[in-house]
Amino acid sequence: MNAVKAGKITKSVAEHIFIYILALLTIAPFVWMVLTSVKDMADIYVYPPKWFPSELHLDNYSKVFNAAPFGRYYLNSAVVAIVVTLGQLITCSMAAYAFARLNFKGRNILFLLFLGTMMIPYNVTMIPSFMVLYWLDWVDTYQALIVPGLASAFGTFLLRQFFITIPKELEEAAYLDGANKFTVLIRIIIPLSKPALATLAIFTFMGVFNDFIWALIVINSEEMRTVQLGLAIFRDRYLTQWDLLMAGSVMAVMPILIVFFFAQKYFIKGITLSGLKD
Amino acid sequence: MIETTPEFQEEKLITASHIKEKKKKPGEEKKKSDLVTALLFLSPTLIIFGTFILFPVIFSFYLSFHQWNMFSGDTTFIGFDNYIKMFQSDEFWSVFKNTVIYTFGTIPLNMGFSLLVAYILHKKIIGKKFLRTAFFAPVVISPVAAAVIWRWLYDPNFGLINYFVGLFGIDPINWLNDPSAAMFALIVMGVWKTFGINMILFAAGLQAIPDHYYEAAEIDGANQWTKFWNITVPLLAPTTFFIMVMSIISSFQVFDIVYVLTSGGPLGATKVFVFYVYEHAFKFFDMGYASAAAYILFAILFVLTLVQVRYMKTKVYTFG
Numbered sequence: 001m002n003a004v005k006a007g008k009i010t011k012s013v014a015e016h017i018f019i020y021i022l023a024l025l026t027i028a029p030f031v032w033m034v035l036t037s038v039k040d041m042a043d044i045y046v047y048p049p050k051w052f053p054s055e056l057h058l059d060n061y062s063k064v065f066n067a068a069p070f071g072r073y074y075l076n077s078a079v080v081a082i083v084v085t086l087g088q089l090i091t092c093s094m095a096a097y098a099f100a101r102l103n104f105k106g107r108n109i110l111f112l113l114f115l116g117t118m119m120i121p122y123n124v125t126m127i128p129s130f131m132v133l134y135w136l137d138w139v140d141t142y143q144a145l146i147v148p149g150l151a152s153a154f155g156t157f158l159l160r161q162f163f164i165t166i167p168k169e170l171e172e173a174a175y176l177d178g179a180n181k182f183t184v185l186i187r188i189i190i191p192l193s194k195p196a197l198a199t200l201a202i203f204t205f206m207g208v209f210n211d212f213i214w215a216l217i218v219i220n221s222e223e224m225r226t227v228q229l230g231l232a233i234f235r236d237r238y239l240t241q242w243d244l245l246m247a248g249s250v251m252a253v254m255p256i257l258i259v260f261f262f263a264q265k266y267f268i269k270g271i272t273l274s275g276l277k278d
Numbered sequence: 279m280i281e282t283t284p285e286f287q288e289e290k291l292i293t294a295s296h297i298k299e300k301k302k303k304p305g306e307e308k309k310k311s312d313l314v315t316a317l318l319f320l321s322p323t324l325i326i327f328g329t330f331i332l333f334p335v336i337f338s339f340y341l342s343f344h345q346w347n348m349f350s351g352d353t354t355f356i357g358f359d360n361y362i363k364m365f366q367s368d369e370f371w372s373v374f375k376n377t378v379i380y381t382f383g384t385i386p387l388n389m390g391f392s393l394l395v396a397y398i399l400h401k402k403i404i405g406k407k408f409l410r411t412a413f414f415a416p417v418v419i420s421p422v423a424a425a426v427i428w429r430w431l432y433d434p435n436f437g438l439i440n441y442f443v444g445l446f447g448i449d450p451i452n453w454l455n456d457p458s459a460a461m462f463a464l465i466v467m468g469v470w471k472t473f474g475i476n477m478i479l480f481a482a483g484l485q486a487i488p489d490h491y492y493e494a495a496e497i498d499g500a501n502q503w504t505k506f507w508n509i510t511v512p513l514l515a516p517t518t519f520f521i522m523v524m525s526i527i528s529s530f531q532v533f534d535i536v537y538v539l540t541s542g543g544p545l546g547a548t549k550v551f552v553f554y555v556y557e558h559a560f561k562f563f564d565m566g567y568a569s570a571a572a573y574i575l576f577a578i579l580f581v582l583t584l585v586q587v588r589y590m591k592t593k594v595y596t597f598g
Binding site: 012015016018019020022023024026027028029030032033036044045046047048049090091092094095097098102103104105107110114117119120121122123124125126127128129130131132134147148150151153156181206209210212213216217227228229231232235240242245246248249252253256257260261264267268271272 | 310311312313315316317319320322323326327329330331333334335337338341348395398399401402403404405408409410411412413414415416418419420421422423424426427428429430431433435436437438441470475478479482527530531533534537538551552555556559560565568569572573575576579580583
């Protein structure tokens with residue numbers, strides 16, 4: 001019996017060692033990025049590689065700000081990500097409420113069509129979408145980065161699935177008091193749906209902040225670049241300046257990593273929900 | 279008599295509607311159509327979708343049969359010429375091949391690795407929360423930054439990867455500039471960036487398997503391996519299939535990491551579908567040709583999605 005127990009413990013220890021090694025390998029690129037971002041070139045161009053800097057070079061970060069207007073990139077990304085997130089919370093709540101609670105002919109077909117749009121690949125719509133912006137004279141503006149993102153089938157679906165679980169009795173009391181649909185949505189449904197709204201907000205924020213291809217297509221001027229587009233162009237210019245490139249990368253990943261550490265459960269919920277959508 | 283009839287009828291009508299109303303459950307008076315309110319609530323979404331999804335889907339189909347100059351607005355109908363030109367182009371087939379290699383190179387590694395991690399994390403492990411955070415972190419960061427980091431890892435002279443490879447006695451490899459190594463380098467990075475998503479999905483699938491199946495097998499003397507092959511694998515099959523199709527669909531559309539890691543090079547060795555579409559649309563401004571290429575991709579993904587939906591339906595039907 002003791003041998004069996006000992007065998008189990010050995011196995012468990014082996015599993016621990018194995019999984020922790022995998023985890024370390026997974027985060028090694030992050031660690032390497034942060035360590036490189038505070039080294040000088042003398043510590044970077046050495047073989048074999050040195051893990052720790054001989055001297056802390058925080059000035060790499062100020063060098064990045066001098067080499068490219070990263071402050072402006074941050075401002076652009078923040079404006080776009082915040083406006084799109086707030087906008088989606090509003091438009092998706094409204095649409096989700098219509099699909100969850102309002103009675104009208106063709107509701108189910110329209111909802112299915114909505115879900116169907118999720119399988120249209122991005123690059124089928126991106127060319128004419130760009131043209132629409134060109135015709136509106138919106139190329140290289142905030143509108144170009146914001147307006148196409150102001151609605152979402154995934155967000156509508158996510159909220160609708162949550163709204164239909166809310167007991168109808170709660171709304172009926174409000175209707176008896178003379179409330180209309182709009183007040184019911186704002187006063188009853190929204191306050192009860194905070195977890196779903198938080199999941200949507202975090203997903204949208206992450207998606208917009210990390211977006212690259214759309215910004216690449218619609219933005220031309222330096223002062224309109226987002227963090228991701230700015231970093232991609234920065235890498236074209238400073239090909240092997242790894243100190244600056246890693247400092248830039250740290251800046252491009254930090255906002256999302258911070259949000260992720262504090263709101264991890266919403267990320268995981270969003271992934272699981274999107275996985276279960278079919 | 280003649281005068282009373284309408285009155286009588288009216289009374290009957292009132293009674294009838296009264297009875298009807300009485301039959302309704304409370305709250306069902308709201309059954310009347312809310313069409314106007316619904317349109318109001320849906321209008322922002324419908325306007326955005328109409329402009330940036332519905333119109334584009336139709337218009338790019340139209341464009342794929344035309345030669346179109348965006349700036350002058352000149353449109354010439356050319357029938358299937360864009361498609362014919364594409365199928366006769368060697369570059370298109372090389373792009374197609376690269377996309378398939380990337381997809382079927384990433385998926386086995388990605389799924390094997392994510393299942394392994396999810397399976398171990400499903401057991402009694404200390405520090406699960408930390409581990410899950412570590413494995414999921416690559417998913418949340420921007421693909422652009424991730425690719426910049428990996429360019430540094432793949433640096434031929436001072437990169438960490440060549441250093442580790444060197445510990446096993448392998449000569450330094452010029453990962454991103456050697457056409458025979460670049461695709462492999464891209465695949466490894468792609469797996470690192472995305473396996474966390476599948477780990478979460480597998481974890482949810484594992485959680486759904488009732489413990490008593492394993493307990494019953496243990497009583498029958500099953501070991502870890504038999505339990506894995508005879509319980510976990512078959513019961514996880516629907517999740518696995520779902521993950522596989524979703525992974526194919528997303529791998530077929532890879533772009534950001536390719537753009538930053540290799541820019542499609544060297545010598546087109548990592549040029550994938552979306553990169554090809556992007557290049558033709560926004561570098562050569564050949565919108566008609568690019569739309570045709572986009573539609574080919576759409577057709578492939580559409581078939582995959584149908585397979586997925588069909589399979590999901592069968593599953594629902596079979597298992598109730």
